[in-house]
Amino acid sequence: MSSQAQAAPAKLDAAVLKIAGVVVLGAIMSILDVTVVSVALPTFQSTFGATYAEVAWTMTGYTLALATVIPLTGWAADRFGTKRLYMTALVLFTVGSVLCATADTIGQLVGYRVLQGLGGGMLMPLGMTIMTRAAGPERIGRLMAVLGIPMLLGPIGGPILGGWLIDVASWHWIFLINVPIGAIALVYAWFALEKDNPEPSESFDFLGMLMLSPGLASFLYGVSSLPEAGSFSATKVWLPMLLGGLLVIGFVFYSFKPKHPLLDLRLFTNRNLTVSTVTLAVFTIAFMGAGLLFPSYFLQVRGESTLHAGLLMAPQGIGAMVTMPIAGVLADKIPIGRTVPFALLLLAAGFFTFTQVGTDTSYVLLCGSLFVMGLGMGGTMMPIMTSALKTLTNHEVARGSTLLNIMQQIAGSVGSAMMSVILTNQLNDSAVIPGLTTPTGEPMTEAGAAIASHQVPQIAEQLPPDVLQRGFEFVADSFATTFWVGFALTLATLIPAYFLPRQRQAPNLLEPDATPAAPIVMH
Structure with missing residues (x-):
């Protein structure tokens, strides 16, 4: 641990903030790219003449690459050092971005997105490791609040930026915009990050890799x-x-047999890490799954453009910006078991409005609810991560952050798929319109016609107004039903949150080369 971290635990000094700037740049690239691409899927369909299922692999391929590389990050950080590995991840991500912009077929684009994901998968766990080591355990909360800004603003800024770039330029620029950011981050990392001091080489767990990554x-x-x-x-x-x-x-x-497993599940003997990870997983399933549907409601029910839908989501990011710095300071001073439950209740209160949405629900009410949800989210995610890492030794932080990132990745994928299936099944129950078919020859439902009428005005002209209105009402009801599931899961997060620490945590003050026989367990 640096002497700065020991001498000035009450605030973040310039040296630590300089390092945080490097990590935030990398996080912005990694997270923003996921949401920017989601906006471009219809454009990919028309450009490459592909189906929605085919272009969806530009998202899925990236996610699978993340899941494959994240388990390797903890071992590689110990073996090669965080600075050189972080810079390698930046290069992979930036080169992958350039290649994506040159893709001529949907197959090439998916392949290049996989390469991009191999770099992006290492950026977040490495960033958390670098920042935690730089600040020391007394200041993890404040530092996680800094890292949390791109994590929360990515889903809001991505659709806005993506919609704008596609409108004023072309889809290529949603990837090319990463080039200057990546170049700046690479130069910044070279000068700002401390020289690596990698630990003695540990044997690589090949058998574990052959099981876990695939x-x-x-x-x-x-x-x-x-x-x-x-x-x-x-x-x-x-x-x-x-x-x-x-x-x-x-x-x-x-994994409990080798001395140095690919993923160190022994860390779960630390009760604090276990409770925090379970809470984070349930929270991610609830919020990240349903959160993807908020802009879809504005697009499919209200007929807003992609850019306007992104702007309507902005209050959520503003709310998170209000509470996240406060939550970071509180996480260093007050046990999170006394603050996170209240943040979750705020989140649930805002979420409840969306269980009542209709075809003409007030935007003032919806934006106000998104703001309240942002307040709750800003006080939830990063304090939980802070609590999870706070009692780990410096040596364990890389492995602990890897565990957190894997659980979050799995939970986010499960939540997104679950909410999408519930919504799709709801929409499929809509009444069929006699004589009207989709471009693929399947019978068109009232709900399907209502959604399609935003992009194809001729459909609205062909149908009686009452049929179209029934379709919109059915779509709105389907969203409301799906949001009920997300609301219930948000309340369910209170169960593991009840077991979060309610007494002041003593941070692990061991030096980087001091490794205890077993993780410290806090009750």
């Missing part, structure tokens, strides 16, 4: 195929989920 990728492939297939009974859903699940379970039993 297992996670296979499981998430099945999960990601669920919205398209619509049912767990589809072979492309249950078979990869089963195979992936068996590999991951096999890894869990195996």
